[in-house]
Amino acid sequence: MKRNVLIIGAGGVAHVVAHKCAQNNAVLGDIHIASRTLSKCRAIIDSVHEKGSMQQDRHLQAHALDALDIDATKFLIRATHSRIVINAGSPFLNMSVLQACIETGAAYLDTAIHEDPSKVCETPPWYANYEWKRRQACKDARVTAVLGVGFDPGVVNAYARYALDTCFDSVDSIDIIDINAGNHGRYFATNFDPEINFREFTSTVWSWENNAWKANAMFERSQEWDMPVTGKSTTYLTGHDELHSMSQNLGVPNIRFWMSFGEHYINVFTVLKNLGLLSEQPVRTARGLEVVPLEVVKAVLPDPASLAAGYTGKTCIGDLIKGVKNGIPQEVLIYNVCDHKVCFEEVGSQAISYTAGVPAVAAAMLIANGTWDVGEMVNVEELDPMPFIALMNRMGLVTRIRDAQGDRVVDPELDMDQKAVAGRRVSYG
Numbered sequence: 356m357k358r359n360v361l362i363i364g365a366g367g368v369a370h371v372v373a374h375k376c377a378q379n380n381a382v383l384g385d386i387h388i389a390s391r392t393l394s395k396c397r398a399i400i401d402s403v404h405e406k407g408s409m410q411q412d413r414h415l416q417a418h419a420l421d422a423l424d425i426d427a428t429k430f431l432i433r434a435t436h437s438r439i440v441i442n443a444g445s446p447f448l449n450m451s452v453l454q455a456c457i458e459t460g461a462a463y464l465d466t467a468i469h470e471d472p473s474k475v476c477e478t479p480p481w482y483a484n485y486e487w488k489r490r491q492a493c494k495d496a497r498v499t500a501v502l503g504v505g506f507d508p509g510v511v512n513a514y515a516r517y518a519l520d521t522c523f524d525s526v527d528s529i530d531i532i533d534i535n536a537g538n539h540g541r542y543f544a545t546n547f548d549p550e551i552n553f554r555e556f557t558s559t560v561w562s563w564e565n566n567a568w569k570a571n572a573m574f575e576r577s578q579e580w581d582m583p584v585t586g587k588s589t590t591y592l593t594g595h596d597e598l599h600s601m602s603q604n605l606g607v608p609n610i611r612f613w614m615s616f617g618e619h620y621i622n623v624f625t626v627l628k629n630l631g632l633l634s635e636q637p638v639r640t641a642r643g644l645e646v647v648p649l650e651v652v653k654a655v656l657p658d659p660a661s662l663a664a665g666y667t668g669k670t671c672i673g674d675l676i677k678g679v680k681n682g683i684p685q686e687v688l689i690y691n692v693c694d695h696k697v698c699f700e701e702v703g704s705q706a707i708s709y710t711a712g713v714p715a716v717a718a719a720m721l722i723a724n725g726t727w728d729v730g731e732m733v734n735v736e737e738l739d740p741m742p743f744i745a746l747m748n749r750m751g752l753v754t755r756i757r758d759a760q761g762d763r764v765v766d767p768e769l770d771m772d773q774k775a776v777a778g779r780r781v782s783y784g
Contacts, residue, residue, distance in 0.1 A: 357462055357723050358384030361437035363422050363452055364444030365395035367547060367660040367704060368466060371712025372443050373399045374702040375750065377408040377415060382720050385414035387435045393419040402703050422448045428455035437461055439719050443712065446470040446551060450485055457489065457496050462722045466505030466711050468596040475635055476558035479568045480599035486732065493732040500732040504718040505711035506672055507533055508597035512735035513743050514674040514689040515601060522687050526678035528609035531597065535615060536585035537668030537695045537706065541657055543623050546707035549653040553633045556624065561594040563602040563610040574621060578613055583757065584692045585671040588615045600734035627652060663705040666695035670706045688757040689765065710752060717746045741767040
């Protein structure tokens, strides 16, 4: 059993990860939080204590760390006796933290694909450009590395695996739909790191269609969806991490990602982009100062973590899957609804950070108890989704399914019991 967790990062997602690790420290052991800014780590620890999130009286400690420094990260992993590292920091850190885990034997988890600060929307599949190059190294070292285990990517990958395993004989399409029907009350803000948020939308939109990569421009293709609780929303085809692994692992010919955007967001985004303020390439000012425009925009926008207190409304994220079962066409929606206000009351977070942080901790618990401790690098859809969904149901992210039989909670534990009964029936004739 693996115990003791090192959390890399001190932003909104790391805040949720710390709270949820604390709530489950009987399984996970000691908790350490590391970031370049020590005061942010300490603020998270103060929040954990204020909310009474500690399940047991165990170590909860803050550390200063530049996670791009592999040797420093290795030293901290060993010094804290951490056997699980949850990388909830910037995607720019992934490869450095992953290497430190390979060299120390600690399990590695992250919530987003690696990015090179100087490049945007590289040639698909993105995982092949970075993380997958370390597959053999993980296998040789018997290091478990679970990639992209937030919500999207992460939970939506598990939803797809669950649907393929239980609802269909064959699947033609998976449409991942991400709706945020919340209101933070600010003139303009992003729900997670502005730099990462904008980088997703400033270049080519890649989707997987007819077993090939298809390129579009951002906001070129739109679709209205009528989702549970949030109702009708206009979404836009967007490139996203999970497409790049699911397209390679699931054998489904069409996989697309759709995200909701309001007109105000699109207008502000368009102005910033047309002015060159979303560029990741440095420019020189009249005073001779070299700056990256995108970093300047990030600096003047609200910290996403600051949005939580006044956030209202709900999110709805899920997979709409179409295929065939017993020769009959089927359509299934597997989804989660999350409430911004409820998240804030529990852990002081908004729902965007909550939906990304909870799955990472659920995955850490499955590694700790051996269920997902596979000793190699995997994406979420390569793992058994049943224990993952069952655990999240108990941790605050309840999975529902809508199909021809109605709308109901997905109960993997019941499904597993039914499979066991069916197995006994086969065994005993």
